[in-house]
Amino acid sequence: MKNVRSVYKKLKEVKYHYLIKFYKKYLSRVPKNCKYNYPYKISEKHEIGLCLCHQPELDLSKGIYPNLIDVCYIPEHCTDCNAFINKYTKEDIKRMFEEELKDQKIKSKKYPDICALEWVLEQSVIDIPTFNYLQKIYFFLKKLLLKRIL
Structure with missing residues (x-):
């Protein structure tokens, strides 16, 4: 993955893939459904x-x-x-899937690839400082340099 955008796109793709599996599981004509x-x-x-x-x-x-x-x-x-x-609607299934993703234990066991992609996104967000942070550093250095010059 070259950039954050491609990682995010891949994460959406993987989540969609798992959601389709969920739909197939809970919308199939089997007795438990x-x-x-x-x-x-x-x-x-x-x-x-x-x-x-x-x-x-x-x-x-x-x-x-x-x-x-x-x-x-x-x-x-x-x-x-x-x-x-069928006892489940598409909205029910999507809500069940999102609830599974909220639980960290289930997510780490059933969806390790989602966890890995989210980790990569978190690391890339952590590595890039925010604009406000850079602005504060800039003004601090400017003030420090002005004090030394005067």
């Missing part, structure tokens, strides 16, 4: 998805009708399902 799918633990290691689209209410604390439950845990079920409604 369905509004009606409820993951139910059978044992410590196993979990199945229950489709609650025929239930009068999706609140499980009020009870369910067992005869109206479908088992849905295979992605092929979702491709043919007419009741599939």
Whole structure:
């Protein structure tokens, strides 16, 4: 990378790439992305998805009708399902992605390239002094030289 502008452009490009992956993950037709799918633990290691689209209410604390439950845990079920409604919108996904980027631990584990590019940007910003700082030095040196001359 030759300059700050190219690093910033690359950072935007990498973030966009990860956001597209996020969209693909959360907008795909798989059981976990369905509004009606409820993951139910059978044992410590196993979990199945229950489709609650025929239930009068999706609140499980009020009870369910067992005869109206479908088992849905295979992605092929979702491709043919007419009741599939995605539980995430694009705005929700973008907000989730931005929240992940705010958490430094998640960011350092899942997105090390973003961290590296941000570090490079921080170093380049630190290395370039601001105009006000240079102006203060200029006036200080000018005052110092004038005192010595007089």
